[in-house]
Amino acid sequence: MTAGKQVRIGVIGARGRGTIAKYWHQPEGRSIVVGAADLYPERLLEFKEDINPDAFVTTDYRELIARDDIDAIAVTSPDFCHEEHAIAALKAGKHVFCEKPLAITVAGCDNILKAWKESGKHLMVGFNMRYMNMYRTMKEIVDSGAIGEIKAVWVRHFVGWGGYFYFHDWHANSKNSTGLLLQKGSHDIDIIHWITGRYATKVSAFGGLDFYGGDKPNDLTCPKCEERDTCTEVSPGRLIECAFRQEVNVEDNNMVIMELEGGIKASYLQCHFTPDYQRNYTFIGTEGRLENNELENKVYVYTRRSNTERELADRVYEVKEAKGTHGGADPIICKDFVDMILDGKEPVATPLAGRMSVAVGCAATESIRKGGGVVTVSSIPNLAASAMRNG
Numbered sequence: 001m002t003a004g005k006q007v008r009i010g011v012i013g014a015r016g017r018g019t020i021a022k023y024w025h026q027p028e029g030r031s032i033v034v035g036a037a038d039l040y041p042e043r044l045l046e047f048k049e050d051i052n053p054d055a056f057v058t059t060d061y062r063e064l065i066a067r068d069d070i071d072a073i074a075v076t077s078p079d080f081c082h083e084e085h086a087i088a089a090l091k092a093g094k095h096v097f098c099e100k101p102l103a104i105t106v107a108g109c110d111n112i113l114k115a116w117k118e119s120g121k122h123l124m125v126g127f128n129m130r131y132m133n134m135y136r137t138m139k140e141i142v143d144s145g146a147i148g149e150i151k152a153v154w155v156r157h158f159v160g161w162g163g164y165f166y167f168h169d170w171h172a173n174s175k176n177s178t179g180l181l182l183q184k185g186s187h188d189i190d191i192i193h194w195i196t197g198r199y200a201t202k203v204s205a206f207g208g209l210d211f212y213g214g215d216k217p218n219d220l221t222c223p224k225c226e227e228r229d230t231c232t233e234v235s236p237g238r239l240i241e242c243a244f245r246q247e248v249n250v251e252d253n254n255m256v257i258m259e260l261e262g263g264i265k266a267s268y269l270q271c272h273f274t275p276d277y278q279r280n281y282t283f284i285g286t287e288g289r290l291e292n293n294e295l296e297n298k299v300y301v302y303t304r305r306s307n308t309e310r311e312l313a314d315r316v317y318e319v320k321e322a323k324g325t326h327g328g329a330d331p332i333i334c335k336d337f338v339d340m341i342l343d344g345k346e347p348v349a350t351p352l353a354g355r356m357s358v359a360v361g362c363a364a365t366e367s368i369r370k371g372g373g374v375v376t377v378s379s380i381p382n383l384a385a386s387a388m389r390n391g
């Protein structure tokens, strides 16, 4: 198994998100990608061409995790597969990197956490926003005390391109994703948890399917559609299922309010049919407020009267660009996974955080679908709760 110097990695879900394998494939370095499983042989061929021509590939993921020459598995398959794939890999004695959301139900997450604890192996979640310069900068400002004690968080998420990424394939059916508050929003709910250092305890939410969905046949695809020359949502890429098909049943317009531990009030607004793509975060504390602007790559800090020297200046942070996908976060999260295995380093993206963002997303989705009432967030599982409080 782990030789001590190099981690041998296999990927379940070879394309799409599985392309982060390129950051792990460093034959002369601390990790190497030696295998992949995918349902589609052509994607496995692409994987070999793109990542490692000598990789073992299979359409049956069980063959991949059974291999003795693999130390760790990256689960980059769709959300509804995570529970099965992550648990099987842990039970086979592999370390696991599991993409977000950890699973599509709270029970699914808890099953993964149980398998993790029983395995004695390492597990981490693909929360790459925790590794983006923008959000690391905001966390550092809050931790410095510059805005005092946080009392309110407002997050607006403009998911331009939402129609493309979330309504042209499996994401748009709740049986595959539960809803887009877990799917897409799990990142943002996690950033709210991470930067405040508090988990949400109860939520109330409103939402609806206000733009996508409709009465088109489920098997209609954009290339075959008679309206492809006039449809505003015609697919620009490889995801081609009609965004107005009957089976689409996840909300495209969501508004969640939450109360966090310690009484912090937070809101998360997510809309999938905006023209622009950006996330706008505001944290308000007893001594000031910070706000990011993703389009300018800046964070603004406004201070208020506090009888400390902190009130003497407002500040503007220019966030540095970083190389690599997702604002430079993907190479760093991949490195963190390897450092965790080889050096025992505590990862920034922890399994418990993965579970708690799913718990909030599920509670909010339940609130929406039951008319907007308050829903209590499923609390941290008893299973080694103290050991897992930060992990």
Ligand SMILES: NC(=O)c1ccc[n+]([C@@H]2O[C@H](COP(=O)([O-])OP(=O)(O)OC[C@H]3O[C@@H](n4cnc5c(N)ncnc54)[C@H](O)[C@@H]3O)[C@@H](O)[C@H]2O)c1
Pocket (backbone or CB within 6 Å): 012, 013, 014, 015, 016, 017, 018, 037, 038, 039, 040, 043, 061, 076, 077, 078, 079, 081, 099, 100, 101, 126, 127, 128, 183, 326
């Ligand atoms: N952290 C991030 O920034 C980020 C970004 C994109 C996607 N993701 C996550 O990555 C996961 C994959 O998303 P995607 O958009 O790449 O999905 P996708 O539909 O493109 O699937 C990824 C790969 O998994 C394969 N696959 C599908 N079902 C499989 C199965 N049963 N067994 C093995 N392989 C299977 C597909 O053929 C594909 O090659 C999702 O959970 C998503 O939330 C995370």
